[in-house]
Amino acid sequence: MNSVILRVAAQILKPVFLIFSVFLLLRGHNAPGGGFVGGLVAASAFVLQMIAFDSAEARRHLRFEPHAFLGLGLLCALSSGIWAFFQAKPFLTGLWIKLQIPVFGLLKLGTPALFDLGVYFVVLGGVMFIFLPLKDE
Amino acid sequence: MELMFALTVGLLYAAGFFLVMRHSLMKLVLGLIFLSHGANLLIFSAGGLESRGLPIIAEGSKIPQYPMPDPLPQALILTAIVISFGILAFALVLVYRSFRLTGSDDSDQLDSTEK
Amino acid sequence: MKYLIVLPIIIPLVAASFCLLAWPWRQVQRWIGVLGSAALLAASIALFCQVNTSGIQVMSMGNWPIPFGIVFAADLFGSIMLVLGAIMGFAVSIYSLAAMDQKREAFGYYPLFQILMMGVSGAFLTGDIFNLYVWFEVLLMASFVLLSLGGERGQIEGAIKYVALNLVSSAIFLAAVGILYGTVGTLNFADLAVVLQHYPNQGLITTLAMLFIVAFGIKAASFPFFFWLPASYHTPPVPVSAIFAGLLTKVGVYALIRVFTLLFRGDTGYTHEIILVMSGLTMLTGIFGAVTQNDMRRILSFHIVSQIGYMLMGLGLFTKLALAGSIFYIIHHIVVKTNLFLVSGVVEKIFGTTELKKLGGLYHSRPWLSVFFLISALSLAGIPPLSGFFAKLVLIQSGLEIERYGIVAIALIVGLLTLFSMTKIWNEVFWKNPPEPVLPAPSFSPVGWMLPVTALAVITVCVGVLAGPIFELTIRTSEQLMNQEIYISAVLGARP
Numbered sequence: 001m002n003s004v005i006l007r008v009a010a011q012i013l014k015p016v017f018l019i020f021s022v023f024l025l026l027r028g029h030n031a032p033g034g035g036f037v038g039g040l041v042a043a044s045a046f047v048l049q050m051i052a053f054d055s056a057e058a059r060r061h062l063r064f065e066p067h068a069f070l071g072l073g074l075l076c077a078l079s080s081g082i083w084a085f086f087q088a089k090p091f092l093t094g095l096w097i098k099l100q101i102p103v104f105g106l107l108k109l110g111t112p113a114l115f116d117l118g119v120y121f122v123v124l125g126g127v128m129f130i131f132l133p134l135k136d137e
Numbered sequence: 138m139e140l141m142f143a144l145t146v147g148l149l150y151a152a153g154f155f156l157v158m159r160h161s162l163m164k165l166v167l168g169l170i171f172l173s174h175g176a177n178l179l180i181f182s183a184g185g186l187e188s189r190g191l192p193i194i195a196e197g198s199k200i201p202q203y204p205m206p207d208p209l210p211q212a213l214i215l216t217a218i219v220i221s222f223g224i225l226a227f228a229l230v231l232v233y234r235s236f237r238l239t240g241s242d243d244s245d246q247l248d249s250t251e252k
Numbered sequence: 253m254k255y256l257i258v259l260p261i262i263i264p265l266v267a268a269s270f271c272l273l274a275w276p277w278r279q280v281q282r283w284i285g286v287l288g289s290a291a292l293l294a295a296s297i298a299l300f301c302q303v304n305t306s307g308i309q310v311m312s313m314g315n316w317p318i319p320f321g322i323v324f325a326a327d328l329f330g331s332i333m334l335v336l337g338a339i340m341g342f343a344v345s346i347y348s349l350a351a352m353d354q355k356r357e358a359f360g361y362y363p364l365f366q367i368l369m370m371g372v373s374g375a376f377l378t379g380d381i382f383n384l385y386v387w388f389e390v391l392l393m394a395s396f397v398l399l400s401l402g403g404e405r406g407q408i409e410g411a412i413k414y415v416a417l418n419l420v421s422s423a424i425f426l427a428a429v430g431i432l433y434g435t436v437g438t439l440n441f442a443d444l445a446v447v448l449q450h451y452p453n454q455g456l457i458t459t460l461a462m463l464f465i466v467a468f469g470i471k472a473a474s475f476p477f478f479f480w481l482p483a484s485y486h487t488p489p490v491p492v493s494a495i496f497a498g499l500l501t502k503v504g505v506y507a508l509i510r511v512f513t514l515l516f517r518g519d520t521g522y523t524h525e526i527i528l529v530m531s532g533l534t535m536l537t538g539i540f541g542a543v544t545q546n547d548m549r550r551i552l553s554f555h556i557v558s559q560i561g562y563m564l565m566g567l568g569l570f571t572k573l574a575l576a577g578s579i580f581y582i583i584h585h586i587v588v589k590t591n592l593f594l595v596s597g598v599v600e601k602i603f604g605t606t607e608l609k610k611l612g613g614l615y616h617s618r619p620w621l622s623v624f625f626l627i628s629a630l631s632l633a634g635i636p637p638l639s640g641f642f643a644k645l646v647l648i649q650s651g652l653e654i655e656r657y658g659i660v661a662i663a664l665i666v667g668l669l670t671l672f673s674m675t676k677i678w679n680e681v682f683w684k685n686p687p688e689p690v691l692p693a694p695s696f697s698p699v700g701w702m703l704p705v706t707a708l709a710v711i712t713v714c715v716g717v718l719a720g721p722i723f724e725l726t727i728r729t730s731e732q733l734m735n736q737e738i739y740i741s742a743v744l745g746a747r748p
Contacts, residue, residue, distance in 0.1 A: 036219060067360070071272030078265055081258075084315070091258040093315040130226055134233075157420065165416055172423040179427050183434025210433060213382055217426055220389045224422075227396055228415055234400070235408045247409040250487060 003052070010052035014061065017045035025120050035116035039123025046124075047131055055135040062128060069125030077118025080111040142182040149175030161242050162232045169228060173221040177214045184210030256302055257309045257324050259295040260334055260373035264288055268366035278357050282349055285362040289338070289345040292369060296338040300331040304725075308732075308742035310379070318746060319440035325379035325743050328729040329579065333376045333506055336586045339711070340498040341369045343590065343704040348491040350700025351597055356401050356489065364401070368394035368495065375503050379441045379743055382429055384507065385422070388471070392418055395500060398492050399484065410484035417480035421470035428463035435460070442743035445514050445736050454518045461516035461523045465530075468511070472504030474564055475534040478557045482541060485556070486549040486606075490597030493549065497556055498590035502582060505563045509578065512567055513733040520570055528568025532659050535561030535666040542673045548596050548606035548681060551673055552589070555632065558666055559585050565647055565659060573653060575730035577646035580723060584631065584639040584715055591628045591708035595621065598701050599681060608677070613686035620702070622682045624709040629678060631712050633671035639715035646723065 021042035028034025050058035059065075084093035096110040149171050156168030184207035192208035194201050232242075239246050267288025274280040303309055309326045312318050326334070345365065352361055371391025378384050396418075400411035433439055435456060436447045451457055466477070473481040481501065485493050508527070516523055538558025545551045563585070566578025598621055599614065600606050615622045631638035644667060651660040715722060732738050 065275060067272045067275045067363075071269040071275075071363075074265060074269040074272070078262065078269070082262075085255060090311050090313060090315045091255070091262075092313045126223070130230065134230065153423070157416065162412065165412075169416065169419045169423075172420065173426075176423045176426040176430065180430030180433070183430045207437075210430065213430070213433070216382075216386060220386070220393075224389065224393060224396070224415075224419065227393070228419070231396075231400060231408065231411055231415060234403060235412055238403075238405045238408055244412075247412060249409060250406040251483075 006052045010048045013048060014045045017041055017048070021045070021120075025116060028116055029113060035119030036123055038116075039120040040127065042120070043124045043127035043131075046128060050131065050135050055132050058128075058132065058135075066125045066128035066132060069121045070129065071125075073118045073121025073123075073125055075118070076121060077115050080114035080118065083111050138186045139182065142178065142186065146175050146179045146182070149178065160244050162235060162244055163242055165244065166225065166228050166232055170221075170225055173217070173225070177217055177221075180210045180214050180217070184208070254309075254311065256295065256299045257311050257326050257377065260292060260299065260338070260377060261370055263291045263295055264366040264370035264373065267291075268363040268370065271363035271366060272360075275360070278354070281357070281362040285345050285365060286342075286349065288366055289342040289369070292373070293335075293338040293342045296331070296334045296373075299326055300335045303328055303331045308739065310743050310746040312746070318744060319438055319443035322383045323379040323440055323442075323743060323746075324377045325441070325739070326377055327739055327742070328725075328732050329506075329509070330376045332579065332583065332725075332729060333502070334373055336583060337369070337372045337376065337499055340495060340586060340590050341365075341372075343594070343708055344491050344495045344498075347494070347594055347597070347701065347704040350697070351491050351601070352489065353402075359401055361398070361401060364394050364398050365495070367391075368398065372499055372503055376506060380439050381432070381441060381444065381511075382439045385425055385429055388425070388503070388507075389422065391500070391503065392422070395496065399488050399496075401492075402489070404487075406487045410487035413480050414484040417470055417477075421467050421477075424463055424470075425467035428460055428467055431463070432460055440743070441510070441514055442740045445740050446744070448515055448518065451518075457516065458519050458522060461512070461519075462526075464511050464516070465508070465523070465526065468504050468508045469530065470504075471501070472508060472560055472564075473501045473557055474504075474530050474560050475537050475557075476530075478534065478537065478560075481557055482550065482553045485553040486547065490549075490593060490600060494590050494593035494597065497552070497593050498586045501556060501560055502563075502586055505560060505582065508564065509567050509575075509733070513575070514736050514739060517736070524568050524570045527564055528656070528659060531561045531564035531568050532662045533561075534558065534564060535662055539666045539669045539673070543669060543676075546608050548599060548608060548611070548677055549593070551677060552592050552596060555592075555670065555673070556589060558670065559589065559632070561666070562644070562647060562663065565663060566650070569647075569650055569654065569656060569659070571650055571654060572727070572730050572734050573646065574650035575733055576723070576726040577643065577650050579726040579729050580646055581643040583722065583726070584643045584712075587708055587711050587715065588628045588631050588640065591624070591705060591712065592632065594701075594705050594708065595625045595628065598698075598705065601696060601701065608680040610687055611681045612684045613682075615682040621705070624705050625682065626678065627709045627712055629674040630671075631716070633674050634667045635671070637716050637719075639712050639719070642716065642719040642723065646726075 021038045024033040024041060025035055025038035046058045046062055049061050081092040083095050084091060087095065094110055094112050096108055099107045099109060101107050153168045153171035153175055156164045156171060187204055187206045192205040236242055267284055270284050271281045274284060303326050311324045313322045368391055371387050371394060374387035374390065375384060378387055396411065396415050399414055400407055436444065436451060438444055438447060448457055470477040485496055535558050538554050538561060542551045542554035542558065545554060562581050563578050566574040596606055599611065603611050631640040634640040634644040648660050648663055
């Protein structure tokens with residue numbers, strides 16, 4: 001597609017999409033949102049690039065190949081389950097640590113967030129994995 | 138409400154099976170989409186149909202304030218939707234590939250290995 | 253070690269992730285694939301030993317209270333299937349090193365293979381019916397891509413048929429799970445078994461059982477749902493066909509046996525009778541299809557269908573001995589069938605085709621390959637003292653015991669026809685003189701090809717020689733399946 005409006009819009013919208021996707025990812029902790037939607041929104045930023053320019057441009061913006069995201073995401077999600085082994089709990093048990101950070105206050109970090117991050121990367125990688133070769137043809 | 142859901146599910150299944158049996162591969166994919174929607178809606182209605190509110194128990198309370206639907210089927214549907222999203226995307230790519238290779242959308246043309 | 257039960261999931265997942273990260277380096281991926289399969293085999297054997305000595309292993313994912321969370325439960329049947337699956341995975345991943353072409357390797361053959369193995373292991377271990385659906389989809393998704401990988405016309409055509417039929421089956425499976433949950437309000441196998449025993453409206457349960465027969469029947473390629481199998485299994489490269497032939501339909505059979513021994517046994521006179529009729533017709537249609545074919549891989553594909561009939565026969569007869577026969581048959585079949593496909597791959601490498609007309613004379617040029625083929629083929633046909641003979645013997649004996657002569661007669665006739673169609677392959681491929689002109693065989697190093705073929709042939713002989721201990725094991729397995737209380741108390745008793 002050769003449209004100046006779309007190209008300019010794609011450039012401006014990319015950071016908006018990405019920030020919104022991270023927002024969705026973090027919000028998914030206790031409210032609607034999460035890794036799956038977050039990953040889809042992030043992927044749509046790059047799919048928009050792909051439609052406005054070409055797949056090479058989208059690949060350049062993605063920086064890593066889609067399968068790297070897939071592998072990273074799977075490992076990330078898996079590691080969230082493995083932590084439980086060290087505390088003799090069953091696989092995938094949710095574990096939490098509480099951190100007192102001076103300015104922000106109490107921060108609770110848990111393995112479910114790690115799992116969600118993994119899902120985010122898997123969805124991002126998976127969607128790009130399907131769509132990039134389609135555009136190449 | 139139950140009747141409407143039952144009729145919709147039945148309609149989706151009927152349309153799905155009808156389309157799956159057509160010659161056109163594109164209609165095959167559409168039929169599969171209808172079938173998976175039908176299954177999802179069926180699970181949804183299996184959780185009970187209540188229009189009064191979300192299946193979330195208010196903070197501080199241990200029992201629901203009003204009769205609410207079972208939230209588990211909704212989680213099941215979410216899983217099923219994610220899976221069918223992936224598989225139907227793949228099916229679309231496959232049909233597109235087949236169209237590029239055979240130049241036809243007709244499932245009767247898929248017989249090069251049968252001759 | 254209590255984490256053994258999740259290792260068969262974790263190991264392929266880790267291997268697949270590393271393969272994805274090592275995408276540009278094909279050599280690295282190959283060895284990750286072999287290492288992953290070897291580790292899976294080791295973990296499966298360890299799990300089997302643990303189950304064998306200390307009973308059913310249970311773990312509730314995420315430490316959720318049973319029966320609300322997803323449970324993994326390994327009983328003897330599941331862990332035997334797991335070990336068999338892992339052996340085939342290991343054999344095929346060694347074979348793939350030699351047989352897989354560079355193009356497909358570059359497009360992610362190894363990570364997909366690991367994900368397929370993860371799906372298969374998950375299906376064998378899970379104790380939750382919706383989770384079973386999820387593992388089915390994981391392995392189906394991997395198998396869809398593996399089947400179409402390479403994008404040749406025949407493959408794409410086969411893949412469309414395979415994908416369409418399997419998606420219909422998934423939709424029916426999902427609907428059945430939804431109605432089941434809406435009816436009784438639980439998804440855990442053990443909990444379902446308890447609730448279904450006392451459910452007042454047994455007619456509804458039987459209807460649901462029929463939905464499950466259709467859903468799993470399509471996956472297991474039993475009559476009348478088998479047509480996708482012969483239409484697709486001969487199209488992909490041989491390592492892919494081999495792992496499909498050995499494992500995928502058997503996951504469907506596993507699901508049928510699991511569901512119809514644990515959940516739906518309120519009206520066995522109706523449901524299991526239908527399974528028995530299906531099994532007889534599956535045997536017959538499969539073998540008649542095989543007899544009419546003239547291509548080695550197609551004959552073997554139709555044989556899968558007819559063999560599925562034997563596995564269902566034990567479930568249909570539904571006695572302890574019959575079920576033991578089914579399990580023995582699965583053990584024997586997975587090894588033999590995979591090996592026959594691997595041999596057909598070597599044949600294809602030598603001649604460039606598997607059409608019987610264009611083959612011949614292999615007995616003189618490759619005597620060892622011929623011997624290994626003959627071992628597997630005769631075992632498939634049920635010639636003593638090979639593994640298939642004992643498997644069929646147990647099934648037929650159990651049929652005679654409860655005086656079901658019809659199905660016994662069918663099993664015997666199909667056995668004879670299997671022998672006939674195996675001799676046809678033997679005559680055409682190995683015995684007759686090669687057709688003129690003789691093409692010079694392409695030079696290739698046979699070690700990587702022959703190693704797995706040899707190993708599986710040796711296992712086939714061993715299963716025959718060790719028939720006694722294996723029969724004893726299958727009897728114990730079938731006792732565990734027939735007495736559902738053992739499974740129920742193991743899972744529900746594992747509440748923290």
